Amino acid sequence: MAYRPAREGNLLSLYINNRAGGLIFHRDFSPNAAKLDTNEQMQLASTFSGLALIMGQLAPSRPSSGMQLLEADGFLLQSFDSPTGIKFFLTAEPDAKGLDLVLREVYTYYADYVLKNPFYEMDMPIQKGGKFCQKLDRMVAQVQDRR
Amino acid sequence: MLKLRRPPCFSQLCAAQRVVSQSAFAFLFSEMIQYSQTRVNTADELIAKLEDAGVGVGRRALELACWRERSSKRETRALWKSLFGAHADSLQKVQDSDDEFMIVEKEPLVNAFISSAPVNCAAFVAGGRTPSPPESGRLGRRLAAAQFPAEVSAHDNEEGATVLLIKFAPEVLEREKRQA
Numbered sequence: 001m002a003y004r005p006a007r008e009g010n011l012l013s014l015y016i017n018n019r020a021g022g023l024i025f026h027r028d029f030s031p032n033a034a035k036l037d038t039n040e041q042m043q044l045a046s047t048f049s050g051l052a053l054i055m056g057q058l059a060p061s062r063p064s065s066g067m068q069l070l071e072a073d074g075f076l077l078q079s080f081d082s083p084t085g086i087k088f089f090l091t092a093e094p095d096a097k098g099l100d101l102v103l104r105e106v107y108t109y110y111a112d113y114v115l116k117n118p119f120y121e122m123d124m125p126i127q128k129g130g131k132f133c134q135k136l137d138r139m140v141a142q143v144q145d146r147r
Numbered sequence: 148m149l150k151l152r153r154p155p156c157f158s159q160l161c162a163a164q165r166v167v168s169q170s171a172f173a174f175l176f177s178e179m180i181q182y183s184q185t186r187v188n189t190a191d192e193l194i195a196k197l198e199d200a201g202v203g204v205g206r207r208a209l210e211l212a213c214w215r216e217r218s219s220k221r222e223t224r225a226l227w228k229s230l231f232g233a234h235a236d237s238l239q240k241v242q243d244s245d246d247e248f249m250i251v252e253k254e255p256l257v258n259a260f261i262s263s264a265p266v267n268c269a270a271f272v273a274g275g276r277t278p279s280p281p282e283s284g285r286l287g288r289r290l291a292a293a294q295f296p297a298e299v300s301a302h303d304n305e306e307g308a309t310v311l312l313i314k315f316a317p318e319v320l321e322r323e324k325r326q327a
Contacts, residue, residue, distance in 0.1 A: 116173040116260035118180035131260065 009096030011140055012075065014106065015041070018123040019085035021049030025126040027133070029140050032093070049087055052079060068100075082107055102143060109135050173260050231256045236308070250311040258309065 012033040016025035023045035036044065052066030070077040071094070078099035079089035088103050088110075113132035114120050126132060183196040208230055241247035 112170075113260050116170070116177050118177040118184070118261065 009076070009093035010144055011096065011099075011102065012091040012093065014088070014090050014136070015045045015048075016106075016110070016126065017045055017049050017087040017089075020123065021046045021087075022123070024124065027128075027136065029144070033091070048079075048089065052087070078103060080104070080107065082110075086110070102139075105139055106136065109139070169256070169259065172256075176257060177260075241312075246315045246317070248313045248315075250313070251308055252311070253308045255309045 010032065011029045013026065013028045013030075015023060018024045023042045026041050026045070054066075056064050056066035065081065066079070068079050070079075074094065076092045076094055076096055076099065077089060078092070079087060080100060080103040081087050088106055090099055090103055090106075092099055109132055113130070113135055114126055117130070117132075120126070179200060180193075180197070183193055183200070187193045187196055235250045236253050237251045239249045239251065241249060
């Protein structure tokens with residue numbers, strides 16, 4: 001596989017926002033993930049989209065992308081924007097590595113199993129339990145195993 | 148005398164490679180299903196549309212396969228491989244029935260990227276009658292063109308695999324008996 005899995009630190013949650021900043025997919029990978037209800041997830045995800053946009057505008061030398069990596073005592077947040085404006089972001093335990101590569105892999109799955117599915121409507125929530133979800137879970141399980 | 152070499156045309160290139168990008172196929176197939184969906188009201192109608200779409204492909208694919216093989220023998224396995232690049236997972240005979248056979252595919256090529264489908268998109272491959280997702284058309288017509296009239300339908304089984312159920316017409320069985 002293309003990505004090199006991180007060595008330590010578990011992945012916690014994955015969020016995917018559409019171009020308008022609305023949450024279209026969320027999945028927790030660990031019991032340590034933040035316990036939020038669906039409404040809170042949607043609120044925080046769209047707030048993050050706005051925040052990342054503002055941080056791009058703060059850049060002294062423009063043009064610059066928005067926030068890509070946030071490090072805190074308790075967790076890491078890695079964000080990746082597709083050229084079409086879809087935002088993928090992942091939270092993980094502080095010592096996790098290679099999160100950007102994991103996000104790249106998620107993007108590949110999104111392009112394959114979401115966009116090539118004739119029953120998916122653009123910018124709408126991605127169905128849980130579909131092939132995208134299955135592949136994602138398998139990939140994450142592999143990454144966690146190698147830690 | 149100057150001899151001009153013509154550049155290979157598209158069909159020659161394809162003939163040389165005999166493979167098609169799976170992504171390109173997936174996008175085309177996906178568009179076809181979305182287009183069909185805007186023109187139907189029920190899942191059954193969608194299945195019928197997909198089967199109809201598969202029918203023409205089946206007739207042509209059989210002709211092409213026969214021409215390429217240069218033999219009059221009907222090699223079903225080779226035909227399947229020429230269409231999907233790999234053999235089917237299994238071919239079984241339905242118990243308690245002489246005229247029914249099943250082709251089982253765990254992950255049919257046409258459904259590779261499809262999930263949450265209201266019907267089995269393998270109706271396109273069967274091209275017969277099917278109560279499941281869109282894949283059935285091609286096989287039914289291929290069998291008919293090869294003088295084996297049959298009803299083919301695509302179904303999902305308990306393990307989530309796709310089953311193409313083939314029911315041959317009574318005259319086929321009679322002919323086979325005579326020849327035996």
